[in-house]
Amino acid sequence: MTLALPMLLGAVFVGFLVPRALRAVSSTLSPTVLLAAWLGSMASALYLALSAVLVLVWPSHAPVEGLVDGIARCFSAFAHGTSSWVGELITGTAVGVVGLIAVRIVLAGRKQAREHARVREFHRDVLSIVARRDNSESDVLWLDHPLPMAYSVAGKPGFVVATQGLSSALTGGERDAVLAHERAHLSGGHHRIVGACEVLAAVLPGVPLFAAAPAAVGAIVELSADRHAARVTSPAAVRSALAVVSKSPLPQPDWSLGDRGGATAVRLRSLVDGDVASPRRLTCAVAACVPAAITTAVAAAVTVAVSAGICAVLT
Template sequence: MISVIWVPLLMPFLAVPAARRAAALLAPRAAARLLTVTALVLAASSTAALALLVVPGASYLPAVAVLGELVRPLAEGPPAVTVALASAAAGLLLWRTALLGAALRRGRAELRRARAAAGAGGVELAVLRDELPDAYALPGRPGRIVVTTGMLRALEPAEREALFAHERAHLRGRHHLHLQAVELAALCHPALRALREPLGYALERAADEAAAAAVGDRRLAARAIGRAALATRSAPAPAAGRPRTALAAAEGPVPRRVAALLGPTGSGAPGLPAAGRLVAGALLVCLAVSGATAVGAADELHTHIEIAQGELPAR
């Protein structure tokens, strides 16, 4: 079991580049879904692999042996190696758990502060008196579009409507859940951090297309996004108070997004080219192998537990 359990731990280093390549060939919404699913599957598989590494070494502890009714340890190899691997895996799991807990608490605190700053009321638009230009989609029930007076002054009325349509698309699509899922997954495996940037781009591109469709003018949507980004970047200091899970039109590679809106294929190719299909197929194989290996290792561990309990003959 110990030999195959390394597959889910190493697979993200192979699957993440394939996911980034496949996402670049997909329409924005499909790319966001692909990246989110990839992150969740790989994070779950690698976390399960670490948990499975802990059990054989823990079986040397008397309390665990009594609890599991084990008549002998589960070790397949030298006890020192098994215990060392189990200790390292347990330490990583505890560290990851602490990071996840801290990230969730920080996210909740940021949302509470942002909602308090936006004020009470069920209106969709919350205007903050702040000279620093900023606008973002604040998730919640209900979700709200937060914009500063500085941003309102930087845009013309038609551009404001395009900006609001962009942020409204983030709220309607619940894009913050995709972003939060990938950020939490990245805390489970370092290789998954590389999915954050392409996911942010895909989510912004999806909102760009929704805004263009809402205002009926792709050039207007591109102009609104470009001017909002210029206003934000020309501010003397970054705007404060925006939660890290709140998406904003002025974020990300704005020149690429504007070029995509003004280009002939703004919404992305209708389907994957042949090379894209190969990359997507390779990615699906990576995800299937990672998940299946974790499940197979769990089943093998269950068999070893039954053997250690004396319920099955030793192999």
């Protein structure tokens, strides 16, 4: 239990404290780095919680628990001195909760995957009748509609749906920027990322990190796709195309990414003020690890402080 406590406390800190910190620094980080921080934090929260349970159910002491026994010996002695049924109750409860969460994640994920697959296949079948393909852009299906609109449909393979009004309302560079944006969603796996966030939010709605993830990550992937399109074309082309397409009254399909939260002004400002260069992988890796590392260190410090307090009381 000596090692399990800081792990569990770290998972709680990540789940409840990190979202506010990420929102506070969101305007200073590139979308790719911010996305790595959100995904890394969610993965860390789940990893720490699962690791805490594994430590609790380990037949003897976990292999690395000896490393922390020295700094938490007083707390450990206090914990071992309590009735055995207390530890068994804590372990049983933790295993039950984690097992229930795991089952709910699997069931919710399977349900979402079936629903999305059904809608995609129906959509693909209908478009094969009413849409046309351009030989020069085989991954784009064109609809004869006067209003400008484009969206991407994930799958194997994924494809982009665009209206003839898009070509009519935009210049060639602006049109290429819109298509590059939608292709960035497909190549970046953004639909799967947002879908996973939606599953975790449905299963763990009481944890702020997971509850806020669908909206936050949905907005971030739009910014990320904008910057990719800006690198392929130019920031000016993306800005002007976004200004035109955002005024279209056509609704985005519920299962497409779309402009989540209506953050067009934020996207335009990001393209004006931000650097569209792609960040280094090392920077993204650090961003994915730092939030969980800081909160876990705080959790360990709290555990040590509590151990010292208990030690002072008992001695």
